Amino acid sequence: xxxxxxxxxxxxxxxxxxxxxxxxxxxxxxxxxxxxxxxxxxxxxxxxxxxxxxxxxxxxxxxxxxxxxxxxxxxxxxxxxxxxxxxxxxxxxxxxxxxxxxxxxxxxxxxxxxxxxxxxx
Numbered sequence: 001x002x003x004x005x006x007x008x009x010x011x012x013x014x015x016x017x018x019x020x021x022x023x024x025x026x027x028x029x030x031x032x033x034x035x036x037x038x039x040x041x042x043x044x045x046x047x048x049x050x051x052x053x054x055x056x057x058x059x060x061x062x063x064x065x066x067x068x069x070x071x072x073x074x075x076x077x078x079x080x081x082x083x084x085x086x087x088x089x090x091x092x093x094x095x096x097x098x099x100x101x102x103x104x105x106x107x108x109x110x111x112x113x114x115x116x117x118x119x120x121x
Contacts, residue, residue: 001119004025005036006023014056016023018103031100043118047117048106061104063102071093071094072097
């Protein structure tokens with residue numbers, strides 16, 4: 001059901017659960033990752049309407065979403081034994097990696113429903 005989002009679960013002392021997923025992809029997969037995130041958030045909004053908010057302040061669920069692009073630049077390296085020094089020549093930047101982190105937190109009821117809907121362990 002979910003191809004890019006692989007959630008890890010944790011729970012605090014008050015029983016508030018958190019599911020965190022990190023997806024790191026090439027530009028070609030960004031829209032697929034965004035569709036998966038939208039399907040999870042759409043489900044949460046529709047299944048628990050009007051209940052989003054910090055759980056420790058009375059909400060049933062909340063989310064945190066962040067994205068980042070990283071570019072890598074290969075380097076040609078050499079070591080001059082006589083001088084005891086490195087020479088480094090940067091190459092052309094590669095294509096970016098897009099990394100998205102989605103964290104969902106919620107009550108026991110929300111977490112159970114999320115697990116069931118998306119077959120999460």
